[in-house]
Amino acid sequence: MTAPRTTLLPGPRAAEVLPDPAGPRRPWAATVRTTACGAAAAGPVIALTTGYAPPTLIHFTVLANVLVAGAFAWSAVRSWRGGPPLSPRLWGGVLLLAAVTGLMYHLVLVNFGGSPGSTLRTGPDTATGWSTTVSLLLHTVTPLAVAADWLLLTAPRRLRLAHIPLWLSAPAAYLGIVLVRGALLSPGAPARYPYPFLDVDAYGYAGALTQALALGLLFAALGALITAVDHLRPNVTGWFPHGRNRISPPAAGGLK
Incomplete structure (x- = not known):
């Protein structure tokens, strides 16, 4: 393994050695990812502050957007500092969560109309004002932002099939939270089971599981498809501008 480059400080502090950053700074990518982080966080924040669909936090879509916002924030900081990209074990899971959120809404919930307990209220009677904004941010803007970051700003061929069990740990944890919460709440509590297919009262634990x-x-299967696409897509990360090393340029020679 090649040791990281170091920079000698002139003068009395010449003996000090500072490690160079892992790579060039990417302020352009950091700006894009910061904007995406804001968009991912805006949906849950607006939903909570307007209170138009309580209890909001138990919905998978909202929790997924919170995780995406955190991942984008971390990735933006690394891009700004010239640090390494996020681990594919983490970013692949974020990508899968975003894909599930977007596809489930646009292919299933929209076509079947949803229900007050199946998703955030998005029916024709509430498709105005904040509900439209929140739904657009949660189900469309965030998944598209994650997909664009993956395809345009992330190097290909990093995802592995072996990562899929780790990616599925978040949906599995969510399932456990929903079932435990439903068991603790009294029958008839609002959104006791936020999605109809998890309604233990209707299907029993065996049916819901x-x-x-x-x-x-x-x-x-979706994770496997994403992994396959990741290994087939071209590398376009070189098309976008990169900053330079703030401590010393890559071609800098030794101190004279």
């Missing part, structure tokens, strides 16, 4: 397992298999 069977449907959750079927969705888990679909998520795993």
Whole structure:
């Protein structure tokens, strides 16, 4: 393994050695990712402050957007400092969460109309004002931002099939939270089970877990598809501008 380059400080501090950053700064990518972080965080914040669809935080879409916002914030900081990219084990999971959020809404919930307990209220009677804005941010803007970052700002061929079980840990944890929360709440509590297929009162634990397992298999297949696309797509990261090393340029020679 090649040791990181170092920079000698002139004068009395010449003995000090400072490590160079892992790579060139990417202020342009940092700006884009900061903007995407703001968009991902805006949906949950607006939903919570307007209170138009309580209890909001138990919805998978909202929690997924919170995780995406955190990942974008971390990635933006690394891009600004010239640090290494996020681990594919982490970013692949974020990508899968965003894909599930967008596809489930646009291919399933929109076509079947949803229900007050199945998703944030987005029916025709509430498709105005803040509800439209929140729905657009949560279900469309965030998934598209994650996909664009993956395809345009991330090097290809980093995702692995072996990462998929780790990516599925977030949906599995969510399932556990929903079931425990539902067991603790009294029958008839609002959004006791936020999605119809997880309604233990209607299907029992065996039925709810069977449907959750079927969705888990679909998520795993989607993760495999994303991994395959990652290995086939071209590398376009060189098309975008990069900053230079703030401590010493890559071609800098030794101190004379």
